[in-house]
Amino acid sequence: MEIQEKVIKIVSEATKVDASNIKAETNFIDDLNLDSLDMVEMMMKMEEEFGVEIPEDKTEDLKTINDVTNFLNTSN
Amino acid sequence: MKLNRVAVTGMGALCGLGNDLDSVWENAIAGKSGISKIEDVDPKMWPVQIAGTVKDFQISDELLEPKEQARFDIFIHYALKCTDDALKQSKLLEAGYDPYKVGSILGVGLGGFPFIEKAHETYINRGPRRISPFFVPSFIANMATGKISMKWNFRGINHAVSSACASAAHAVGAAASEIMLGRQDAVITGGSEAVVSGLTLSAFNAMKALSKRNDEPELASRPFDQDRNGFVMGEGCGILVLENLEKAKARGANILAEVVGFGSTADAYHITSPHPDGEGTIPCMLQAIEQAGIQPTDIDYINAHGTSTPTGDIAETNAIKAAFGDHAYKLNVSSTKSMTGHLLGAAGGIESVFCVKAIMEQTVPPTVNLDNPGEGCDLNYTANTAQKREIKYVLNNSFGFGGTNSTTIFKRYEE
Numbered sequence A: 001m002e003i004q005e006k007v008i009k010i011v012s013e014a015t016k017v018d019a020s021n022i023k024a025e026t027n028f029i030d031d032l033n034l035d036s037l038d039m040v041e042m043m044m045k046m047e048e049e050f051g052v053e054i055p056e057d058k059t060e061d062l063k064t065i066n067d068v069t070n071f072l073n074t075s076n
Numbered sequence B: 001m002k003l004n005r006v007a008v009t010g011m012g013a014l015c016g017l018g019n020d021l022d023s024v025w026e027n028a029i030a031g032k033s034g035i036s037k038i039e040d041v042d043p044k045m046w047p048v049q050i051a052g053t054v055k056d057f058q059i060s061d062e063l064l065e066p067k068e069q070a071r072f073d074i075f076i077h078y079a080l081k082c083t084d085d086a087l088k089q090s091k092l093l094e095a096g097y098d099p100y101k102v103g104s105i106l107g108v109g110l111g112g113f114p115f116i117e118k119a120h121e122t123y124i125n126r127g128p129r130r131i132s133p134f135f136v137p138s139f140i141a142n143m144a145t146g147k148i149s150m151k152w153n154f155r156g157i158n159h160a161v162s163s164a165c166a167s168a169a170h171a172v173g174a175a176a177s178e179i180m181l182g183r184q185d186a187v188i189t190g191g192s193e194a195v196v197s198g199l200t201l202s203a204f205n206a207m208k209a210l211s212k213r214n215d216e217p218e219l220a221s222r223p224f225d226q227d228r229n230g231f232v233m234g235e236g237c238g239i240l241v242l243e244n245l246e247k248a249k250a251r252g253a254n255i256l257a258e259v260v261g262f263g264s265t266a267d268a269y270h271i272t273s274p275h276p277d278g279e280g281t282i283p284c285m286l287q288a289i290e291q292a293g294i295q296p297t298d299i300d301y302i303n304a305h306g307t308s309t310p311t312g313d314i315a316e317t318n319a320i321k322a323a324f325g326d327h328a329y330k331l332n333v334s335s336t337k338s339m340t341g342h343l344l345g346a347a348g349g350i351e352s353v354f355c356v357k358a359i360m361e362q363t364v365p366p367t368v369n370l371d372n373p374g375e376g377c378d379l380n381y382t383a384n385t386a387q388k389r390e391i392k393y394v395l396n397n398s399f400g401f402g403g404t405n406s407t408t409i410f411k412r413y414e415e
Helices: A003-015 A036-050 A065-075 B021-029 B074-090 B113-126 B135-139 B143-152 B167-180 B198-206 B245-250 B281-292 B310-329 B344-361
Strands: B006-014 B102-107 B158-161 B186-193 B236-244 B257-266 B299-303 B332-334 B393-400 B404-411
Touching: A003 A036, A003 A065, A036 A065, B006 B021, B006 B074, B006 B167, B006 B245, B006 B344, B021 B344, B074 B143, B074 B186, B074 B236, B102 B143, B102 B167, B102 B344, B113 B135, B113 B198, B135 B143, B143 B158, B143 B186, B158 B167, B167 B186, B167 B236, B167 B257, B167 B344, B167 B393, B167 B404, B186 B344, B236 B245, B236 B344, B257 B281, B257 B344, B281 B310, B281 B393, B281 B404, B299 B310, B299 B344, B310 B393, B344 B393, B344 B404
Parallel strands: B102 B158, B102 B186, B299 B332, B299 B393
Antiparallel strands: B006 B236, B006 B257, B186 B236, B257 B404, B393 B404
16 A cells, blocks of 8 residues: 555544545645644554654654655655 | 522433433332443453443444544543433523533542553553553543533533542532532533443452452342442443522423532541441431431431442441431431442432432332341331332432542422
């Protein structure tokens, strides 16, 4: 599975928002209404699923699906 | 100072006997047991394998969004469900309300203990980075009232009362006081608790507080019986909507009963054992009777704390005799814990619901499994069969570890 596809699937499962409504440019806070606690949990799920560690100072730059996908691409 | 009268206008209940008020009451009146065997657990880790567990419960997506359901421990789900039921019965929402005049005070003894256990397991096995940011909100005792405020926009007083097994009874007293003093027009109160786990059962078992009648779950909770050998843990929730009686009347509410008296004392004696001479419990009952402006002889029914422990039941029996004299033999006593198990911090919530239903139906719910009264247990405990009788005043006792006592008095509503 493409990384982006997998990221969308994880976000969809966590937010209960249909995957077809989540695009590369979808913003976690503006489009999905996630709060700061939701964001921490979302990044924990990404770490778990992709076996990576996302440094705390990096998480605030990850605002969209694309940001996460790019981060994961470069960290692998 | 003139105090406002306090009406009960709605109720919700959930426990091993059923998942709504009607089924809980019908099963209680039929003398059924809500205690069952906990299946599929390792007996080495579960010295006690019986409890009054809730069956087949699933909160609706309307009350708790799907993505939130796994984020809150189950006592919070129970509180939302029972509050929804109670609000529907009260019709308070349809009537309209000042959000700053509606509050919520719930009794919660242990809070989200199961979630604490799970998070600790995660911490030990997988480290601190795997602890969820939603862990703290999932278990703190006041999150049930917090979620109630958010769900229905109640912006009045909002807190949890924690006094072990007297928590919900203290909450009802605190809620009634808010209305009596005019600070709130309506308060959601009662209690919620759900902590059945291997660890909690091991912990209460270590105190020799629990019945280990693992092979006969339905017979294990037997308050006042000579073969009683400890309490049976239950889980669930009991909620009442309390309102300023005049305002409830003005909006055309159906008034189920009144809360007229509250007593609260401490034994100042021992961490877990009741005072043998009732020096906390006797004045507690008398305080409530005094606040109600009545005499002990006016009480028709006592919903006892009656947990089915050898020392607790006789201590309460003796305290009732001391407080009521000859009248102790004329009134009905019963322990609904014989059917629900002991809901710990929520006990006073569901038992307040039983008290109000007893008044509404003029029926005393029974003490089941009372086959041979224990030594000194010689009151009318409404053994095994519900009893019809005239009921005007009902007294509810709830006592807790730490030597804390609480008594509430409910009255049949008359103009």
